[in-house]
Amino acid sequence: MDRVAVFVDAGYLFAQGSVALTGSQKPRASTILDAPAAIDALKAFSIEKARHARLLRIYWYDGALGGSRPTADQALLAHLDDVKLRLGFINSAGQQKGVDPLIVTDLIEIARQKSICDAVLLSGDEDVRVGVQIAQNYGVRVHLLGIKPIRGSQSSQLLQEADTTSEWDAETVGRFLSIRAGRTDLPIAQAATLPMGERESVAAGKDQSAENLLLQTVAELVRSLERTDLDGIAAYWETNRGVPSEFDRKLLRSGRQALGRDLIRDEIKAVRSAFQSDAKARLASR
DSSP, X not given: OXXXXXXXXXXXXXXXXXXXXXXXXXXXXXXXXXXXXXXXXXXXXXXXXXXXXXXXXXXXXXXXXXXXXXXXXXXXXXXXXXXXXXXXXXXXXXXXXXXXXXXXXXXXXXXXXXXXXXXXXXXXXXXXXHHHHHHHHTTOEEEEEEESOOBTTBOHHHHHHSSEEEEEOHHHHTTTEEEOOOOOOOHHHHHTTSOHHHHHXXXXXXXXXXXXXXXXXXXXXXXXXXXXXXXXXXXXXXXXXXXXXHHHHHHHHHHHHHHTSOOOHHHHHXXXXXXXXXXXXXXXXX
């Protein structure tokens, strides 16, 4: 069948994308993905490599935090046309696991069913090479896509196995991936380094209560959200309730820093409720 499918290892995309943009790998939380722009770039690349074929779909593989629930970014991707989200998991060390077997299984099965004639693979892991080999045995041409510099970021055996190899440079990656700007001017960030009494005074102003300090912390966090963060949260709330896991961790960490201690149960409920209320207000004001 004259169709092309795209297989994306999101862990590789974020890690190597940050290297291309900054020269060193940045934490996942430091990156901002413009999901529609990324999908458009992948579609354009697949058409370029397989001009005779139509797009079947884009398979996006990522690790799931806190079980099977997607993050806000993942929820946004899952709602985009022509995208199928496939989730592995994140272990206790923060490492993505279970993604390579999903890629291999899908690549082999789709090739075996003769659903595609070409496959675009954005990955660098040696573990997916067996999927490339078997898909090729079924007649599929595999186009390996990397992010510059690919030396050291992609398996040499995987590069040799592919039918074609290409790489995206920083300019291309910068169209859909960016790095969050550091925010060192926040009153809460300053207050968190002070002794408890001074910290509450700086952050809460007229009222030095822990509740006010937490509410201001939440407000600062919500104000710092990027447009893509808000889009992801809106997509997450279409099918899930509560605070997306990646923002929940930031929320509780900021609360601990502001108070200088762990939050009690009622405080956790209060900051989560405040985050949802503030985020909904920002979404409504757009």
